[in-house]
Amino acid sequence: MPATHTGASRVAPTAAAISAAGLRKSYGDKLVLDGIDLRIAEGTVFALLGPNGAGKTTTVEILSTLIAADAGEARVAGCDLAREPDGVRAAIGVTGQFAAVDNLLTAEENMFLMADLHHLGRAEGRRRTAALLRRFDLADAARRSAATFSGGMRRKLDLAMTLVGDPRIIFLDEPTTGLDPRSRRTMWDIIRELVAEDGVTIFLTTQYLEEADQLADRIAVLDRGTLIAEGTAEELKRRIPGGHIQLSFAEPHRFQLAAELFEAAVRDADSRTLRIPSDGSVPTLRAVLDILDGAALEADTLTVHTPDLDDVFLTLTSPADPTTSRSAS
Structure with a gap:
């Protein structure tokens, strides 16, 4: 998602x-x-x-x-x-x-308690309680013990x-x-x-x-x-290194031609893929596509890999x- x-x-x-x-x-x-x-x-x-x-x-x-x-x-x-x-x-x-x-109270009673702590009047406390229980899809469980x-x-x-x-x-x-x-x-x-x-x-x-x-x-x-x-x-x-654009080629000769165009790319001859360092920006992706178009080359697959927050956290x-x-x- x-x-x-x-x-x-x-x-x-x-x-x-x-x-x-x-x-x-x-x-x-x-x-x-x-x-x-x-x-x-x-x-x-x-x-x-x-x-x-x-x-x-x-x-x-x-x-x-x-x-x-x-x-x-x-x-x-x-x-x-x-x-x-x-x-x-x-x-x-x-x-x-x-x-x-409070597990000893119902959902409604827990809400009433909070209304009392906020010094709300009885009518206003009940109005807010009913509205919030509906909003959180808890109205049908309002009089059930919170322990359940x-x-x-x-x-x-x-x-x-x-x-x-x-x-x-x-x-x-x-x-x-x-x-x-x-x-x-x-x-x-x-x-x-x-x-x-x-x-x-x-x-x-x-x-x-x-x-x-x-x-x-x-x-x-x-x-x-x-x-x-x-x-x-x-x-x-x-901010984290490791982002790249990956190009895959089905035909060996196209892979070789692309490898010559992107000298900084990491090559995997067995899978015929190139990993081109990238900052994940649109201009960088556009530049890669322009180079391929200029050489009349088309990759079979193109994927953009960027570091995720796990990488940020661990780094x-x-x-x-x-x-x-x-x-x-």
Whole structure:
């Protein structure tokens, strides 16, 4: 399935939903965040990638006011993180790695509880509950105990509970961990809808690189507390060597002629293929085709190979430290 980016059909917004400069955090002598800077546009999906212990969850905890940074400053939804924490909390929702659903309550009761926590009136709380349960396809299960829900249903309920407060910014910390592929794609569709239809800003941490590729307008890579790369998925992929255009020829003489045209190509005489280094851009592909046309040659097959986010992740990041504590994830 081709990557579908939420921002593809919209004019890129310029206002910052989240901005941070020099955020630092240590636990004892363990430096978890080493002065990171962020700027996340409103109405976009921002994905933070990194191995275990890189500092992803710590970043979310700081920006959502759960813990304080040791140094640096940040603004979330226009509010200063240190001086206006109540304003930040009023504008955000947080869905953690593990669903914060009370198994002893029904789906509806879990939603009512969140409405009470947000000090909604009884009528408004019931209205939002009913609307969100319908939106997340949970209306038929509204009066079932959450303990009977599948993993996918629990994650949907957890996100629905987050939306009771009508947040402008949602932090999703590894939201699809443990879900089967179908449930994961359902969650992706919900996230896309929240951004495209509601204008919500999503701050996503994930270890599923396909998830970031599918959803994120911009991606940052965090390693050992430092941001080491940031850009769109395509920009990050272009930073990694190994991209190439592969030409295959059925006839040996055409293969030989093409090999003479592309001296930098890696040749495989047995399969009669050429691998021509490429940055994945259209101009490079066009140049290869022009050379073939100029020589009146036609390849039997042509494929373009670009590095994926797995390559980006493995090339840029260090192996996770097995001694790293949970708090530094």
